[in-house]
Amino acid sequence: MKNKTIRMEETNRSHLVQDPVKLVETYPKVPLTVDCVVFGFEENELKVLLIRSDLAVFDGLWSLLGDNVGDNEELDDAAYRILRERTGMEDVYLDQVRSFSHPARHPGGRVITVAYCSLINIQHHQLKKIDHELHWHNVASLTQMAFDHFEILTHCHKWLQKRIQEHPLGFNLLPDKFSLRELQNLYEAILNHQLDRRNFRKKFASMGLLIDVNEIENDVPHRPGKLYKFDFEKYEKNKRKWIGVDF
Amino acid sequence: MKNKTIRMEETNRSHLVQDPVKLVETYPKVPLTVDCVVFGFEENELKVLLIRSDLAVFDGLWSLLGDNVGDNEELDDAAYRILRERTGMEDVYLDQVRSFSHPARHPGGRVITVAYCSLINIQHHQLKKIDHELHWHNVASLTQMAFDHFEILTHCHKWLQKRIQEHPLGFNLLPDKFSLRELQNLYEAILNHQLDRRNFRKKFASMGLLIDVNEIENDVPHRPGKLYKFDFEKYEKNKRKWIGVDF
């Protein structure tokens, strides 16, 4: 049967497109952007890095860090570029979340965007120049944004809530050395609910991904906690064990 | 502090873009397509619906069902339209997976695509006209396809493997009435490994999403199994209970 269909194909070669370039030239084209939801963590609150919208219709509103996709640029590369240009950071955690394509999402007409989620360590990060157009916002207290960016943010937040329970991503938001309390505060801020302290610690202890750096917190007005760092090497080696399918 | 930044904004109104339409006109545009990975299940094998590529460079290779995105069409709608046009089916399960943007993924030049995963019941589905360009392929035995479609298929298959363990999606691939054996065969085909029969049944029994229709299989050369149907209503009501975050 396979032979039969192949033979049929061979007799119908006239239907085949010989010049793919000409074909693609006939394709409709749309403006495509990448928007980055850049999460940070400070003062026990989940933050998102926003820029003031430069559209008059959105006067006073904030928007995600976004840009057009370059001519022969991968979407991932565009997202990295946006982060580099805006924050000066390299090697940040970045993941594509999904596309948003409502025809009226941009007041200037049809623009489709691909949303990325990024996790960065606010301490490492000094906004390139002191840029009054860029600001870290508390995610929990945002209610509206430019474009459909509030919807995108909400979606990415949910995505992160789910993701962080299957992958140890939180470390990207913390300083190199952190206490278990800070780690728990981070999880509570992202998930927006309280966790049991002992069970939380037990869980992370059982994963064996924390390295005791033999230091303790200072500047706390009570018994200081031990500091740990994340064992990225061990994580990379045993990824499959924790997250199952490589996905 | 918020007041301060707002005041500054107000003094800089001259920087604001007054005409978003003109702005968007300056954006680069790219050809954008939607590709659907249409899964089916037949003869205990996971199948994917493919169409013969009409590009000469891919002579003999198969590709996913795809099309351009219409002028003011949402991506989701484009995916539904593709399925409707190709298979005549409405109300199919469909979910956006992710975008693929390698600059060389299309021999005709830069084309970005958004991949969708669709699950359909092969029995319900009669290919609109008997279309020799469309064919159900065994996923496990595919090794190459046109464009980067094999990569997309592989990614969507992994996505489905993960998804099916958190959401009861498998029912979309089965006839209305099915036996537990068929359900298990489906899971084994998707996950590509054997499952314990008793534990599998126990798990589904405990979910309480199966309605006993008081019928049994026929045409089996041994003791026939009971037939069940999926309780979509109950699932919709208790979604949160099973899948946690609505995501």
Add this chain to the structure above:
DNA sequence: TCTTCAATGTGTAAAAAGTACACAATTGGT
């Protein structure tokens, strides 16, 4: 109709993971 075959249908014990909960130890501040 009796036997054989190939599946269905069911239960239990053990292990692992998750949940709830309390108290002693340490540090800074007074």
Add this chain to the structure above:
DNA sequence: ACCAATTGTGTACTTTTTACACATTGAAGA
């Protein structure tokens, strides 16, 4: 020296997951 606040730890209970065996049913064929 004491107090306040938080760290660090263990145990019992519940739930979920895993491993595993045997009687039952219906079809097919002798």
